[in-house]
Amino acid sequence: MAERKILAGHAVRRLRRREGLTQAAMAEMLTISPSYLNLVEKNQRPVSAALLVKLAETFDFDPRALAAGEPGGGAAAIRRRLADPMFADLEIDRNEVEEWLAGAPGGAEAFARAFDRTGVTAGPDGAAAAADPIAELRREIERWRGHFADLDASAETLADELRLGAGDLYGAIAERLRVKHQLTIRILPVDVMPDLLRRTDLHARQLQLSETLDPASRTFAAAYQLAQIEARDAIEALVKGAGFADRAAERLYRRYLTSYFAAAVMMPYARFLRACEATGYDLELLQRRFGAGFEQVAHRLTTLQRVGARGLPFFMVRIDRAGQASKRFSGASGSPLTESDARCPLWRVHHAFDRPGDIAVQLVELEDGARWLTLSRTVTPQGRRYGMVPVEFAVGLGLAADLADGLAAARGVDFKGEATPIGLSCRACGRICPQRSAPPAGRALLINERERGVSAFTFGGIERRRAWLS
Structure with a gap:
């Protein structure tokens, strides 16, 4: 896949001002023309790979600052904020957002900070919803894409060491915990741990796991324990750098990063990416090859953004x-489908519950014309037993349609054919649709007692388009 163009004039300009340099002086140090540097700073030219290397060599510049330093987190993050129903009547398209970032990056950053700091967004019913630790956690994860x-x-590195020691990852982790950290793994009956799946007993020097965990979950739990010990410093540095004001958000972030490390041990980056490319991102093959669950593989796919090996x-x-x-998790996709608190019922992620365990493939199209290929399947949490309340979730995985034609799951999909028109939610969608359960936010309702349309709600200010397949 071709690398995306990086427009990061704000970061380059900030670096130049930090160093106290004029454009002419900085251009001379980078062996480029002042006019080219001026265009880069104005976001009229992308930061090339050669310029990125030169910046890193000359100014000890961290390339990750190009992404992390984008005003408001970049165009995708700004669009996600603007997807809030309170802005539904403004119809701000992606070109306007990009022009805003290029022409007034400070204003875009100010908007993002104000939006995030108020901690109030409109929920699906239009009511205000207070900010919570999970929202803070998501913002930090998305900041890192x-x-x-x-x-x-x-x-x-750790996975390679474990692999040298034994072919069985779970056994290798158990042995490392025992030998290096004096922790043994003990599988306990469900009546001993009725409400727990994992527990660390430091007094007994045991990692205690429930017998209800399947092999993939046992491996993950063991890797999680190893991450808590061996990746502690790296995790704490990231937690400290996030600067959370809320302790709950900080703890959630620490738990997330520990889980991230555990998943990365089970599915090491280079080997996992090679397997993805060789199999056409075949989810079931990836599960078997890496001894992981469907949800674990799906989440891992959102994290593959290593520079030079995306x-x-x-x-x-x-x-x-x-x-x-x-x-x-939106990762680097920039998809608005992860942002709304409600979803379109025409998206088959809801239909996955009708066929447990089967992967539903669907080509969908949003109001702005963007097309996405989505894969949906049910998952069942660990620890479920007979007599308990039945618990089931549906996982929806998606990719921009113009990147999806090589997927194993895309075989037989006509990407140039008709796609299912969906919205982000009824309150954020302006289509006329018989499935609609609420009018769109910011639209004037039109009431005509002499007519009854296919939708229960008729409203003005939009072009009427059908949102269902004939």
Whole structure:
């Protein structure tokens, strides 16, 4: 996949001002023309790979600052904020957002900070919803585009060491915990741990796991324990750098990073990416090859953004039968489908519950014309037993359609044919649709007692378009 163009004039300009240089002086140090540097700073030219290397060599510049330093997190993050129903009547398209970032990066950053700091966004019913630790956690993960390079590199090194010791990853981790950290793994009956899946008993020097865990989950739990010990310093540095004001958000972030490291040990970056490319990102093959669960593989696909070795930019969302999202990762996809608190019922992620275990493939099209190929499947949490309340989630995985034709799951999909028109939610969608359960935010309702349309709600200010397939 071709590398995306990086427009990061704001970061280059900030670096130049920090060093106290004029454009002419900095251009001379970088062996480029002042006019070219001026165009870069104005976001009229992308930062080339050669210029990126030169910046790193000359100014000890961290390339990750180009992504992390974008005003408001970049165009995709600004668009996600503007997807809030309170802005539905403004119809701001992606070109306007990019022009705003290029022409007034400070204003875009000010908007993003104000939006985030107020902690108030409109929910699906239009009511205000207070900010919460999970929202803070998501913002920090998205700031890194879901990829933590240092953790991935350390996990890959550790995975290689474990692989040399034994072909069985779970056994190798158990042996390392026992020999290096004096911790043994003990599998306990469910009546001993009725409400727990994992527990670390430091007094007994044991990692205690429930017998209800399947092999993939046992390996993950063991890798998680190893991450808590051997990746502690790297994780704490990231947690400290996030600067959370809320302690709950800080703890959630620490847990997320520990899980990230554990998954990276199970699915080491280079080997996993090679397997993805060789199999056409075949989810079931990847599960078997790396001894992982469907949800673990799906989440891992959203993190493959190593500089110089990027995977396809997937997004992932996990919902329950009521449509409530418990996990949302947009990674580098920039997809707005992860942002809304409600989802379109025409998206087959909801239909996955009708066929448990089967992968539903769907080509969808949003109002702005963007097309996405989505894959949806149910997953069942660990620890479920007979007699308990049945728990089930659906995982939706998606990729921009123009990148998806090489996927194993895309065989037989006509990317030039008709796609299912969907919205982000009824409150954020302006289409006329018989499935609509609420009018769009910011639209004037039109009431005509002499007419009844296919939709229960008729409203003005939009071009009427059908949102269903004939």
